[in-house]
Amino acid sequence: xxxxxxxxxxxxxxxxxxxxxxxxxxxxxxxxxxxxxxxxxxxxxxxxxxxxxxxxxxxxxxxxxxxxxxxxxxxxxxxxxxxxxxxxxxxxxxxxxxxxxxxxxxxxxxxxxxxxxxxxxxxxxxxxxxxxxxxxxxxxxxxxxxxxxxxxxxxxxxxxxxxxxxxxxxxxxxxxxxxxxxxxxxxxxxxxxxxxxxxxxxxxxxxxxxxxxxxxxxxxxxxxxxxxxxxxxxxxxxxxxxxxxxxxxxxxxxxxxxxxxxxxxxxxxxxxxxxxxxxxxxxxxxxxxxxxxxxxxxxxxxxxxxxxxxxxxxxxxxxxxxxxxxxxxxxxxxxxxxxxxxxxxxxxxxxxxxxxxxxxxxx
Amino acid sequence: xxxxxxxxxxxxxxxxxxxxxxxxxxxxxxxxxxxxxxxxxxxxxxxxxxxxxxxxxxxxxxxxxxxxxxxxxxxxxxxxxxxxxxxxxxxxxxxxxxxxxxxxxxxxxxxxxxxxxxxxxxxxxxxxxxxxxxxxxxxxxxxxxxxxxxxxxxxxxxxxxxxxxxxxxxxxxxxxxxxxxxxxxxxxxxxxxxxxxxxxxxxxxxxxxxxxxxxxxxxxxxxxxxxxxxxxxxxxxxxxxxxxxxxxxxxxxxxxxxxxxxxxxxxxxxxxxxxxxxxxxxxxxxxxxxxxxxxxxxxx
Numbered sequence: 001x002x003x004x005x006x007x008x009x010x011x012x013x014x015x016x017x018x019x020x021x022x023x024x025x026x027x028x029x030x031x032x033x034x035x036x037x038x039x040x041x042x043x044x045x046x047x048x049x050x051x052x053x054x055x056x057x058x059x060x061x062x063x064x065x066x067x068x069x070x071x072x073x074x075x076x077x078x079x080x081x082x083x084x085x086x087x088x089x090x091x092x093x094x095x096x097x098x099x100x101x102x103x104x105x106x107x108x109x110x111x112x113x114x115x116x117x118x119x120x121x122x123x124x125x126x127x128x129x130x131x132x133x134x135x136x137x138x139x140x141x142x143x144x145x146x147x148x149x150x151x152x153x154x155x156x157x158x159x160x161x162x163x164x165x166x167x168x169x170x171x172x173x174x175x176x177x178x179x180x181x182x183x184x185x186x187x188x189x190x191x192x193x194x195x196x197x198x199x200x201x202x203x204x205x206x207x208x209x210x211x212x213x214x215x216x217x218x219x220x221x222x223x224x225x226x227x228x229x230x231x232x233x234x235x236x237x238x239x240x241x242x243x244x245x246x247x248x249x250x251x252x253x254x255x256x257x258x259x260x261x262x263x264x265x266x267x268x269x270x271x272x273x274x275x276x277x278x279x280x281x282x283x284x285x286x287x288x289x290x291x292x293x294x295x296x297x298x299x300x301x302x303x304x305x306x307x308x309x310x311x312x313x314x315x316x317x318x319x320x321x322x323x324x325x326x327x328x329x330x331x332x333x334x335x336x337x338x339x340x341x342x343x344x345x346x347x348x349x350x351x352x353x354x355x356x357x358x359x360x361x362x363x
Numbered sequence: 364x365x366x367x368x369x370x371x372x373x374x375x376x377x378x379x380x381x382x383x384x385x386x387x388x389x390x391x392x393x394x395x396x397x398x399x400x401x402x403x404x405x406x407x408x409x410x411x412x413x414x415x416x417x418x419x420x421x422x423x424x425x426x427x428x429x430x431x432x433x434x435x436x437x438x439x440x441x442x443x444x445x446x447x448x449x450x451x452x453x454x455x456x457x458x459x460x461x462x463x464x465x466x467x468x469x470x471x472x473x474x475x476x477x478x479x480x481x482x483x484x485x486x487x488x489x490x491x492x493x494x495x496x497x498x499x500x501x502x503x504x505x506x507x508x509x510x511x512x513x514x515x516x517x518x519x520x521x522x523x524x525x526x527x528x529x530x531x532x533x534x535x536x537x538x539x540x541x542x543x544x545x546x547x548x549x550x551x552x553x554x555x556x557x558x559x560x561x562x563x564x565x566x567x568x569x570x571x572x573x574x575x576x577x578x579x580x581x582x583x584x585x586x587x588x589x590x591x592x593x594x595x596x597x598x599x600x601x602x603x604x605x606x607x608x609x610x611x612x613x614x615x616x617x618x619x620x621x622x623x624x625x626x627x628x629x630x631x632x633x634x635x636x637x638x639x640x641x642x643x644x645x646x647x648x649x650x651x652x653x654x655x656x657x658x659x660x661x662x663x
Contacts, residue, residue: 055558076564088559092578101574105564167563 004031005064006175006207007052012061014047021047023231024061029175029207034198036218037211038254039228045211048228049177052209053082065174076105081168082177085184087160089152089167096135096148099166103131106171138166141203158189165200176201176208182217194221215255219243227251245349249280249356252349258285258311258323265353267320271295273348279359282349285311288324291342298322300339303332314339396642403635410629421636433612434620435640437526438596441616442648444530445537445595450587452534453541458576460542461549475546478539486536490604493532494519519605522613529601529614537594541587548583552576585656592648596641617641 007029014022022044029035029052037045050056051063054075063071070078081102089098107127139145142162152160161181168176181197182190198221201208212218218225219239226236234254235247246252252260263269263281272281272295288296290312298314303326310326324341326332333339350359367375403421407414425431456478463471481489496503497518505515518528556575560566565574599618602608608615608623617637625634 050558053558053562055561074564074566075562076566080562082558082562084555084559086553086555088553088555090556090559090574090578092581101565102563105570 005029006031006066007209008062008064008067009048009052010062010064012048012051012058012063014044014051014056015059021231022051022058025228025231025233027226027233027236029209030224032205032207033224034201034208034222035210035224035226036222037209037226037228038213038215038218040213040254043228044231045213045228046179049082049179049209049211052175053080053177054078055082076102078175079171079173080175080177081171081173083161083164083168083179083181085180087152087164087184089160089163091152094149094151095139095144095155095163095166098152098163099135099138099144099170100131102167102171103134107131134170135166138169141169141200142166157185158193161185161193165197169200169204172204173206176204176206178208178210180211180213183212183214190217197221216257219255225255227254229254245358246282247358249282249351252282252351256284258325260284260349261288261322262351263320267316268318269296269316269320273345273350275350275359278353280351280353280356282351283343283347285323285325287347288322288341288343290324290326290330290339292340294340294342296322296341296343297338298341300333300335300337302335305332312339314341399635399638402632403639405632407632407635408629409625409631414632417632421633422640424633425636425640430612430615431620434615434617434637437613437615438598438617438644440526441530441533441598442592442595444527445533445598446588446591448530449534449537449541449591450584452538453587454545454580454584456538456542457545457549461546475542478542480539481536482539482543486600487604489536490532490601493601494605497528520610522610525606525610525614529598529606532601532605533595533598537591541591544583544587544590545580548580549576552579581656585652588656589649589652592652593645596645596648617644 005028007027009025009027012022012025012027013020025044025048027035027037027048037048039045047056051058054063054070054073054077057071062069065073065078065080075082090101093101107130108124135148136145139148142165144159144162144166147155147159147163152163155163161184164181178197182193185193194217197208197210210218210222223238224236225239225242227234227242229250235242235251242251242255246255249262253262261283263272263276263283265277265279269276269281272283273279275281296316298316300312300314302313304311304313306328308328310328310330310332312324312326314322314324316322322341324339351357352359402414404416404418405414406417406420425435460471460475460478463474495501497505499505499515499517499520502518504518508515516524519525552575556579557566557571560571560574563574565571597618598616599622602614602616602619603622606614608619618641621634621637621641624630624637
């Protein structure tokens with residue numbers, strides 16, 4: 001299935017004085033996709049989002065919206081919606097007015113927006129009815145109907161989040177941009193809002209671009225992840241591709257719930273792979289587990305029992321730290337005792353020792 | 364030794380911290396005000412051995428006489444000009460300088476200092492400079508006017524003009540202070556709100572101002588208005604040094620009248636009545652501003 005791109009960034013760079021924040025990046029946002037821009041803080045992901053929105057201008061490169069260059073257009077003209085990390089609700093307006101603002105700016109003349117005169121301005125009552133209808137519908141979807149007359153200061157974090165989403169939804173934008181929208185919520189609410197966001201994405205059918213530093217958020221929600229490292233796109237692809245075939249050592253480190261084991265040639269782990277003495281070998285803890293006939297042997301240091309699984313920290317004879325995961329019913333041996341570990345050879349990743357780039361495994 | 368309970372000890376600490384200041388306030392502010400309030404119902408003169416109760420006579424004199432009414436109306440006109448103009452100008456200058464920070468920071472800093480100078484300078488000393496500037500024949504203002512083909516004016520001795528001249532000086536002095544307060548308010552506006560306004564299509568010109576800047580400056584504006592109003596009501600230095608309330612009481616104000624009656628004619632009773640009226644005006648104005656604006660400013 002090929003989907004036509006809604007938004008494309010081509011050869012995009014952004015410099016502030018001497019500092020290069022974005023260095024020649026290409027990103028494509030297909031129709032109906034849910035894209036996560038994933039990276040550590042300072043990697044340029046928020047700048048990328050701001051350039052997509054039109055809040056910032058690129059130093060070089062093109063921003064194409066439905067194939068047309070939009071670099072001279074404002075966000076509103078591009079009809080792109082954005083949800084901010086701090087929600088950025090207008091504190092003096094009610095929930096209704098906050099959500100209605102993009103519509104009043106579009107449908108009412110500056111005369112019609114005025115407090116008292118507005119009521120008698122030509123065509124304004126029709127526009128007002130339309131706005132009330134749209135805001136009401138969005139509020140219904142988001143469960144905000146009872147809060148429409150409240151001010152943002154009396155809302156909880158989750159409610160503010162919904163209002164910010166509502167303000168983005170009401171005008172049916174071509175693209176939703178979300179800048180770490182869940183980072184100010186507590187853990188339980190965050191998981192709940194994740195599901196709501198995915199549902200909202202399905203409902204609107206519009207592409208979402210979601211900035212986050214949390215790889216589990218990206219993996220859980222997105223169908224395309226763009227990993228950004230140091231102002232460059234390190235890898236872009238489906239979550240499964242990123243997990244199964246990380247393009248570099250850095251991506252492998254970033255993706256995955258448990259930090260990947262990386263064995264340097266100097267660590268001397270000959271049992272892993274014939275190329276172990278010239279390349280870095282990556283092996284995720286979840287693919288390494290105790291097995292009676294395993295190829296590796298190491299001494300157990302600590303074991304964290306998590307119920308469904310046990311995370312083992314071990315140390316090889318040469319002192320290399322190894323993390324492995326055992327099933328929850330595994331009988332934990334005494335600390336210091338040797339444990340044999342087995343793995344699927346197809347789960348190994350090889351990376352060039354100098355460049356960190358992925359090497360294809362010939363096994 | 365018996366130890367006090369924690370609540371007792373905390374209460375004692377609170378008393379220690381707030382007590383002395385409260386005591387001094389009561390002794391040196393509330394008590395004198397009470398005495399002034401009492402004196403305003405007497406015919407007491409400074410230095411006199413006795414006084415008589417005369418009820419509301421001082422007040423009826425103030426509100427009944429042409430002179431008293433003139434002082435009140437002059438003060439109200441002065442305040443009515445100085446508040447809106449100096450708040451409006453202060454905001455305009457602050458907006459300009461704030462935007463200028465983006466492309467010419469040094470110029471913005473320089474202008475900010477220049478605007479702030481009148482605030483830092485002593486108004487009495489500045490009045491001398493104003494006297495020179497406004498001099499009927501030698502002053503810069505009239506010379507410029509003449510050069511441009513206008514008619515020179517007697518800025519400080521024309522009965523119809525003098526109050527407005529003083530108001531202009533008052534504005535000149537207040538703008539810098541208001542500007543600094545507004546600048547602080549502008550810096551505190553979260554930049555995401557401007558981004559949000561941009562996304563919502565309210566990112567330019569007036570819509571940006573009405574959607575973000577003005578509402579977010581609400582608390583600052585309230586504070587600036589209260590401060591400006593209090594200062595405007597207290598106008599004294601310029602009157603005392605430039606006009607002495609003249610010509611023919613055309614620039615007489617409440618505080619100058621109070622000074623004249625109290626400290627030149629030693630009519631303590633009458634001066635006390637003026638003081639009470641002055642207090643009342645200030646109180647009403649401040650309360651009204653808080654009542655009306657407070658609700659619309661903190662967005663609860």
